[in-house]
Amino acid sequence: MTKALDGVRILDMTHVQSGPTCTQLLAWFGADVIKVERPGVGDATRGQLRDVPDADSLYFTMLNHNKRSITLNTKDDKGKEIFTKLIEKCDVMVENFAPGALGRMGFSWERIQEINPRMIYASIKGFGPGDYEDCKVYENVAQCAGGSASTTGAIGGIPMVTGAQIGDSGTGLHLALGIVTALYHREQSGKGQRVECAMQDSVLNLCRVKLRDQQRLAHGPLKEYAQFGLEIPFGEATPRAGNDSGGGQPGRILKCKGWEHDPDAYTYFITQAAVWKNVCDVIGRPDWKEDPDYATPEVRLPRLTQIFEAIEVWTMTKTKFEVMEICNPLNIPVGPILSMKEIAEDSALRKTGTVVEVDHPERGKYLSVGNPIKLSDSPSDVERSPLLGEHTDEILRNVLGFSDAEIKNAKEEGAV
Ligand code: COA
Numbered sequence: 001m002t003k004a005l006d007g008v009r010i011l012d013m014t015h016v017q018s019g020p021t022c023t024q025l026l027a028w029f030g031a032d033v034i035k036v037e038r039p040g041v042g043d044a045t046r047g048q049l050r051d052v053p054d055a056d057s058l059y060f061t062m063l064n065h066n067k068r069s070i071t072l073n074t075k076d077d078k079g080k081e082i083f084t085k086l087i088e089k090c091d092v093m094v095e096n097f098a099p100g101a102l103g104r105m106g107f108s109w110e111r112i113q114e115i116n117p118r119m120i121y122a123s124i125k126g127f128g129p130g131d132y133e134d135c136k137v138y139e140n141v142a143q144c145a146g147g148s149a150s151t152t153g154a155i156g157g158i159p160m161v162t163g164a165q166i167g168d169s170g171t172g173l174h175l176a177l178g179i180v181t182a183l184y185h186r187e188q189s190g191k192g193q194r195v196e197c198a199m200q201d202s203v204l205n206l207c208r209v210k211l212r213d214q215q216r217l218a219h220g221p222l223k224e225y226a227q228f229g230l231e232i233p234f235g236e237a238t239p240r241a242g243n244d245s246g247g248g249q250p251g252r253i254l255k256c257k258g259w260e261h262d263p264d265a266y267t268y269f270i271t272q273a274a275v276w277k278n279v280c281d282v283i284g285r286p287d288w289k290e291d292p293d294y295a296t297p298e299v300r301l302p303r304l305t306q307i308f309e310a311i312e313v314w315t316m317t318k319t320k321f322e323v324m325e326i327c328n329p330l331n332i333p334v335g336p337i338l339s340m341k342e343i344a345e346d347s348a349l350r351k352t353g354t355v356v357e358v359d360h361p362e363r364g365k366y367l368s369v370g371n372p373i374k375l376s377d378s379p380s381d382v383e384r385s386p387l388l389g390e391h392t393d394e395i396l397r398n399v400l401g402f403s404d405a406e407i408k409n410a411k412e413e414g415a416v
Pocket residue numbers: 015016017018019036037038039072073074075096097098099100101102104105124125126135136137138139168
């Protein structure tokens with residue numbers, strides 16, 4: 001069975017998290033991803049947050065599956081010559097260096113087009129054109145600048161960043177879509193093009209509902225926010241909303257049986273309007289079904305905190321899984337708060353390949369997240385990440401047609 005991106009060759013100049021997430025996805029779809037790393041150094045994450053001495057870190061291995069690694073000094077003359085040949089042979093170049101770094105190496109977009117007009121050049125930067133275009137940016141800076149932090153956290157509390165890496169992995173996902181779109185366009189145009197994603201923009205795209213609420217504020221208080229029922233006045237900007245649902249169906253995180261000693265004994269509970277009567281029956285408040293103070297979504301809005309307190313009295317008598325078992329057949333949307341330990345042990349996730357065990361020569365077996373996107377005719381097999389420069393000879397020989405003597409020479413010159 002061929003893979004969806006069989007025959008597509010990616011020149012992967014990415015490092016840390018955002019860019020590697022993108023190229024790892026493309027590799028899972030079957031692209032030949034050639035990761036270029038500085039000789040003797042490599043991607044900085046190889047050595048960051050190490051748990052096993054002298055072995056590539058989980059940070060690196062979990063973001064660089066299914067790739068090949070070549071070491072190449074792209075600042076050295078011989079290295080530039082080899083890099084130029086790689087540009088000729090690849091379909092896509094992906095990078096997430098600091099602004100201007102590739103130009104400083106001598107490879108501006110104009111130069112890349114000259115070398116290979118079919119090349120798709122994809123890059124991630126922290127910000128798009130504007131006041132901050134030259135800044136170096138990491139995950140949490142993007143979360144703050146993209147509107148996520150100002151809208152995350154407890155009501156009246158400090159801004160919070162979220163554990164989901166929406167700045168890095170979120171931008172990598174956006175970039176991957178841009179790349180396959182440009183590849184599709186190249187089928188008709190015959191030409192490559194530039195694909196750019198700013199981390200701030202990607203985070204904002206994921207915070208779209210908060211910009212929605214910013215505009216709704218001009219027309220009155222946000223009635224579905226807990227803040228409304230608590231009679232806390234709204235300010236000028238979309239506030240932090242605790243665990244309120246971001247949609248039209250009110251929801252909260254509620255304690256479940258065992259919450260006193262288990263930090264994850266909680267459920268998310270949504271009082272979907274269509275099943276309000278079922279909610280009333282389940283929690284033992286059938287009187288609320290016809291009560292004019294509770295019967296419609298509109299009249300419930302100022303009473304949401306009191307309603308969720310009543311629901312919590314019930315959820316505290318059940319485990320988070322019992323809540324799920326009771327509510328699901330009644331179409332009441334609930335979700336257990338799963339710990340990473342529970343997710344790592346989840347047999348369904350193992351079965352679908354979303355959680356996979358990978359073997360690595362330096363570190364042994366470890367768990368990783370497999371491809372979350374499932375294609376019926378192009379399944380993803382997760383292969384371990386490459387050691388630094390593991391495929392240098394193979395790439396020089398098979399992709400660039402180097403002889404053994406030329407490989408020896410490139411090594412002696414310190415280019416690879
Ligand atoms: N051979 C020779 N030099 C190489 C090389 C190679 N194979 N690969 C990288 N380098 C050089 C670069 O050219 C650059 O040199 P320069 O500063 O002289 O131009 C240098 O290594 C370091 O690159 P830089 O990107 O500046 O790394 P950094 O560690 O200082 O910054 C980031 C890291 C992530 C902050 C920065 O790359 C960035 O802002 N990237 C864009 C946004 C982004 O993706 N952020 C999220 C990362 S998860």
